[in-house]
Amino acid sequence: MVSGAAFAGGRSLLDFYKGKRVFVTGHTGFKGTWLCRILTGAGAVVTGYALEPPTDPGMFRIAGLEGRMTSVIADVRDFDALKKAYDEAQPEIVLHLAAQPIVLTSYKEPRYTYETNVMGTVNLLECVRLSGGARSVLNVTTDKVYKNNEWCWGYRENEPLDGFDPYSNSKSCSELVTHSYKSSFFTDGETAVSTARAGNVIGGGDFADNRIIPDCVRAAVAKNTISVRNPNSVRPYQHVLEPLRAYLMIAAAQYEDPALSGYYNVGPDEGDCLTTGALAQLFCDAWGDGQNWEAVVKDGPHEANFLKLDCSLLKSRFGWSPRWNARQAIEKTVGWSKVWAQGGDVPAITDRQIAEFFEQ
Numbered sequence: 001m002v003s004g005a006a007f008a009g010g011r012s013l014l015d016f017y018k019g020k021r022v023f024v025t026g027h028t029g030f031k032g033t034w035l036c037r038i039l040t041g042a043g044a045v046v047t048g049y050a051l052e053p054p055t056d057p058g059m060f061r062i063a064g065l066e067g068r069m070t071s072v073i074a075d076v077r078d079f080d081a082l083k084k085a086y087d088e089a090q091p092e093i094v095l096h097l098a099a100q101p102i103v104l105t106s107y108k109e110p111r112y113t114y115e116t117n118v119m120g121t122v123n124l125l126e127c128v129r130l131s132g133g134a135r136s137v138l139n140v141t142t143d144k145v146y147k148n149n150e151w152c153w154g155y156r157e158n159e160p161l162d163g164f165d166p167y168s169n170s171k172s173c174s175e176l177v178t179h180s181y182k183s184s185f186f187t188d189g190e191t192a193v194s195t196a197r198a199g200n201v202i203g204g205g206d207f208a209d210n211r212i213i214p215d216c217v218r219a220a221v222a223k224n225t226i227s228v229r230n231p232n233s234v235r236p237y238q239h240v241l242e243p244l245r246a247y248l249m250i251a252a253a254q255y256e257d258p259a260l261s262g263y264y265n266v267g268p269d270e271g272d273c274l275t276t277g278a279l280a281q282l283f284c285d286a287w288g289d290g291q292n293w294e295a296v297v298k299d300g301p302h303e304a305n306f307l308k309l310d311c312s313l314l315k316s317r318f319g320w321s322p323r324w325n326a327r328q329a330i331e332k333t334v335g336w337s338k339v340w341a342q343g344g345d346v347p348a349i350t351d352r353q354i355a356e357f358f359e360q
Contacts, residue, residue: 007249016252018043023089026097028053028060030206040068047089059205064347076120086127094137096124104210106167117170125181136255139178139195144168154310157263192254192261198243199236199267204336216283217337226293231277234306236267239329241357267309272326286334
């Protein structure tokens, strides 16, 4: 048995993963690639399962993970392929990140979004149920799972789940699927199951469309003015390493003590819940070279205007707290992006930022 705070530190957390067999879905995505770089650097035996990298360029292609892990390129909707990869990996720890993660895409492709985000979760949990062996499972969802009342205070884990758009709603469904499997099949204490609801993440290597920081990087590299679609929308922005540390911490702690499993918000401190316009200004200040931004008016589908998380549970149970504030997160993102834009050593800057973060 361990206390919740046992893995709040950086080095002890990474030491835990040395030699552990870890199965990561969505490993070719932005967050998944950073996660696999952390795990392989810690000495974990990692198997990733995902589609080809979703963007070009893609973080996974340039992160130097070739030969450091097993990479299975397949669809999480394909149960037979998923189970084959899962059974070959024989994981002790499962981290489920595979998803269709873009709100605007979910309006264009709602069926695909639900198939991936809901049935993908069902398929993964079926692998865990049927094959056994996994001691710790974490399903990564989103802060957008809550019924958004545009409140000025943060949502807590016991608030109603009811995402508005197809992406948010599909992740709410993924939460409910996880709750059902946990109650129905994983009550014997052999497999601990949790979900983590993270806020908006930023960092080097995100090349997705319709996200503020990738849009900023593309504009800055091209020496164009940044166009900001919803400058007054408030979001809980955090560096990508913040939720990844929380995921690893939750998975490690419940591996040792299943009583620590649960449903956890992962977000920044209240002062780092910023408007998109304020975030764009921080980016311009960090980039320099006279970079600027402008608000643009575009008709589009509904997106929440105000969203904030209450992370008291994670803090009280694990002694967790964010390490980099919004300004530091932007500075690290700009530093990484300039190395990439100049053709520098991407694996080296990635590892250096990981080391700085975990050794802080």
